[in-house]
Amino acid sequence: MTWGKGAFWSLVPxxxxxxxxxxxxxxxxxxxxxxxxGSIDALVLDPPYMEGLFRKSTGHMAGGGSHSAFRERYSDxxxxxxxxGAPKYHDAVLDLYFKAAQEAKRVLRNYGVFxxxxxxxxxxxxxxxxxxxxxxxxxxxxxxxxxYVVTRGNRPGIVRVKKQEHARKNHSYxxxxxxxxxxxxxxxxxxxxxxxxLGIADAPEWPETMPALEQENNGLF
Numbered sequence: 001m002t003w004g005k006g007a008f009w010s011l012v013p014x015x016x017x018x019x020x021x022x023x024x025x026x027x028x029x030x031x032x033x034x035x036x037x038g039s040i041d042a043l044v045l046d047p048p049y050m051e052g053l054f055r056k057s058t059g060h061m062a063g064g065g066s067h068s069a070f071r072e073r074y075s076d077x078x079x080x081x082x083x084x085g086a087p088k089y090h091d092a093v094l095d096l097y098f099k100a101a102q103e104a105k106r107v108l109r110n111y112g113v114f115x116x117x118x119x120x121x122x123x124x125x126x127x128x129x130x131x132x133x134x135x136x137x138x139x140x141x142x143x144x145x146x147x148y149v150v151t152r153g154n155r156p157g158i159v160r161v162k163k164q165e166h167a168r169k170n171h172s173y174x175x176x177x178x179x180x181x182x183x184x185x186x187x188x189x190x191x192x193x194x195x196x197x198l199g200i201a202d203a204p205e206w207p208e209t210m211p212a213l214e215q216e217n218n219g220l221f
Contacts, residue, residue, distance in 0.1 A: 001030035001100060002046040030100040035107040041200070043104050046117040047096055090123035090130075097134055105141050109198055110181040111190045114142055119172035127166055131173045142177035143188050149173060 001022045002008045009021045020035070022028045030047055097118070104114050118130045135144050151171045178188050190198060 001028075001033065001043065001104075008044070008046060031096070031103055033103050033107050037106055038109045040107045040112060041109060042113040042115065043108055044115045044117075045097075045100055045104065047100060048093070090121060090128045093121075093130070094133060094137075097130075098137060101134075101138055101142070105179060108179045110179060110194070111187075111198070112179045114177040114179060116175040116177065117172060118175065120169055122166045122169075125165060131175060134175065138177065140180075140185075142179055144175060145178050145188065146176040147173060148176070 009019055012019055020040075022030070022033065024030070028034060030045060097116075101114070101116075108114060116134065118134060120130050121128055131147070138144075149171050150173065155168070155170070181187055181190075181194070190200070
């Protein structure tokens with residue numbers, strides 16, 4: 001479940017997975033997926049993760065001018081419809097993540113993998129550690145198995161700041177979760193019997209080397 005133009009999936013080797021590319025520009029909302037309950041083995045969530053993309057006016061949205069490509073890649077370039085009492089600013093970002101996770105919980109099988117891309121941000125001059133907020137919110141339904149830090153190659157800029165209060169965000173995160181089995185919430189992997197029942201006992205192993213993906217994702221995989 002991503003936003004943008006499908007670039008996220010471009011280097012997935014043909015035949016290795018049954019990839020169901022799902023994107024807002026395809027008309028699919030991450031909060032309302034067209035998949036049956038418990039039908040997905042692994043799900044990737046990469047939504048707009050900065051409050052500047054959640055504004056009531058397109059003129060106030062982040063990604064204007066020389067940064068327009070960012071808006072095109074990480075949102076549908078549409079202003080957020082005003083709803084009375086709806087969360088604003090960074091809380092609007094969290095609201096999207098939280099609702100998307102509820103849908104991920106529905107479509108993932110037990111012990112399914114939930115990979116989430118996010119980035120911390122400063123909102124209203126306050127530090128918001130998004131990755132911590134997500135991990136804490138989802139602890140009951142998802143076990144946080146791993147955390148990857150993805151660094152950018154160029155220096156992040158700061159706009160309209162007279163005095164810098166916080167460090168620049170030169171990194172983002174890939175959080176790897178495992179959906180808990182409600183009957184055995186402390187388990188982080190299925191037993192042999194459960195795996196057979198889920199039809200994953202004979203699942204293919206990850207190949208030893210994937211040079212193209214490793215190069216593209218700075219060795220993430």
